[in-house]
Amino acid sequence: MSGRIFLFGDDIDTDQLAPGQYMRGGIEALAAHCLEATRPAFSVDVQPGDIIVAGRNFGTGSSREQAVEALLYLQVAGVVALSFAGIFYRNAVNLGLPVLIAPSIDGAKDGDKASLQLTSSVLNLSDKNNDIALEPMPKNLQEIIESGGLVQYLKKRLAV
Amino acid sequence: MQQTLAQKIIARAAGLKYVTPGEVVTANVDLAMIHDSGGPRRVAPILRDLGVGLWNKDKVFLVSDHFVPGDTEEASAILALTRDWARETGVRFLDGQGICHVVLPESGQLQPGMFAVGGDSHSPTGGAMGAFMFGIGATEMAGVLATGEIWVKVPETILIEWTGRLCDGLMAKDIMLALCGKLGMDGGKYQAVEYTGDAIKSLSMQERMTLANMTAELGGQTGLIAPDGVTTDFLRSVGGDIPNISGLYSDTQAPVLEHYLFDATSLAPQVAAPHSPANAMPASDAENTSIDVAYVGACTGAKYEDLKAAARILKGRRVSDGVELLVAPSSKRDQDRAAEDGIMAIFEAAGAKVLPNACGICAGYGTQRLAADVTCISSTARNFKGRMGDVTSQVWLGSPLTVAAAAVVGHIIDPREMLL
Secondary structure, eight states, rough: OOEEEEEEEOOOBBBSSOOOOOOOOOHHHHHHTTTTTTSTTTHHOOOOTEEEOOOOOOOOSOEEEETHHHHHTTTOEEEEEEEEOOOHHHHHHHHHHOOOOOSTTTTTOTTTTEEEETTTTTEEEGGGGOEEOOOOOOHHHHHHHHHHHHHHHHHHHHHO | OOOOOHHHHHHHHHHHOOOTTTTTTEEEEEEEEEEEETTTHHHHHHHHHHTOOOSSSEEEEEOOOOOOOOOHHHHHHHHHHHHHHHHHOOOOOSSSSHHHHHHHHHTOOOOOOEEEESTTTGGGGGGGTTTTEEEEHHHHHHHHHHHHHEEEEEEEEEEEEEESSOOOOOOHHHHHHHHHHHHHTTTTTEEEEESSSSHHHHOOOOHHHHHHHHHHHHSSSSSEEOOOOOHHHHHTTTTTOOOOOOOOOOTTTOOOSSSEEEESSSSSOEEEOTOTTOOOEEEGGGGBOSSSHHHHHEETEEEEEEHHHHHHHTTOOOTTTTTTEEEOOSHHHHHHHHTTHHHHHHHHHOOOOOOOOHHHHHEEESSBBBBBTEEEEESSOOOOOTSSTTTTTTEEOOOOOOOOHHHSSSSSSGGGGOOO
């Protein structure tokens, strides 16, 4: 699945992803405000399959899973970043959102067409010369993501 | 084999003699803390879906704090759900007593050497007690509640040593803001951060909690302070069991990832500019910044000792015209103590408005939030854009002393100029 790149800087925090003000409501209302502090029209502009590319420490802050859930609700294909905050990374795996570490994001441009390959760990860009090889995710984590998150993964395993 | 405190605690919890950094182990959880936001409303549906109950209700602590006082229909519905679940499951429940990271240690149940998880990013606060405690999301928490286990990649230890002694007018918050400035919000690399040195050892338990708490802002998985006499004295004071703390320290030759050395004696009061704790600078460098709201609140900024510190500045003074001073004591116990000691009376005489014992404006979940274009100085942990209010609001962080001083003069100032 391909989409467009939404480029962000360092330290994108969980209050931007899931603003506290909307935490008492459902995910639909919350997702409508996802990332609006940085990019006011994000939730309107983003389309299924679009990819977030960001700098260091993506998801810093709270342990709220809604930070991941909002991106899933908006059908973001995944997040590619120079690094992730620890709790966010674990939450993303547990809810089934692909999160991949890039050694550099220099070739990625905002609005550029791209597609994210989880199994081969590549971010394909419109200019093939700039394709970004990503750090492969450990196989067991990939399996959890491909199952749609930890709960689905456990159900599948328990059913066998 | 020489091991760090983090390794020792994980090895014990995993039933192993020793563990190596980088190794992934499954460990038994000694205590799991959840609150009204990430707790029952999120974990109960998962447990129902999986068709399982709690592994041990006596090891689960539930606290209501994020949606207290329930000032909207939705918030009060979440609190009702939380209370119902507490009744159904029989877990330990601290309802409306204050913020989880403060009321858990106050219960005396969090013990040195424990391997504990919390459904909140500031869970490293437990490291002040010498417990390996870290924050997790609701799905992982559901797994812990069902099985009593969690996997953990054994962290490296980043040793942060502060020598010397803090000068009068300086607090743990100043140390932490300085660290955020020096190391950045990912300086902790999701590893174990251990605080050591004479300046740390001489901190009281509540000051240690401030430090360990904000390991979250440093990006560490957990923040540890080796237990000592301060720890056992604190546990005695809250009526907890007095643990055997022998062996609960990092061996002197245990390899660490990084070892930072800082001098506390030369540290000046710090503030962090909007919108990151890493924007730290000496308060004197921001002295022209005028403020509209001063907030003494949150787990990391309104405990008894934080209130006492702010009252040192506020005593016999009034809040500056046009400035609103808000105080949300971290726990009912701390507020009661502060009332007995005349501290709350000082706040009231200065013109402060007292808010409920809850996460309040720091979490930004309620109706009380900062209005557009307001500049606030706050003793809380995070000043992310839009967290405490409108996206145009500007939040500076500082110690309770620095917040109180700014409230009195109407602008940021080095609080040492106002100590009596």
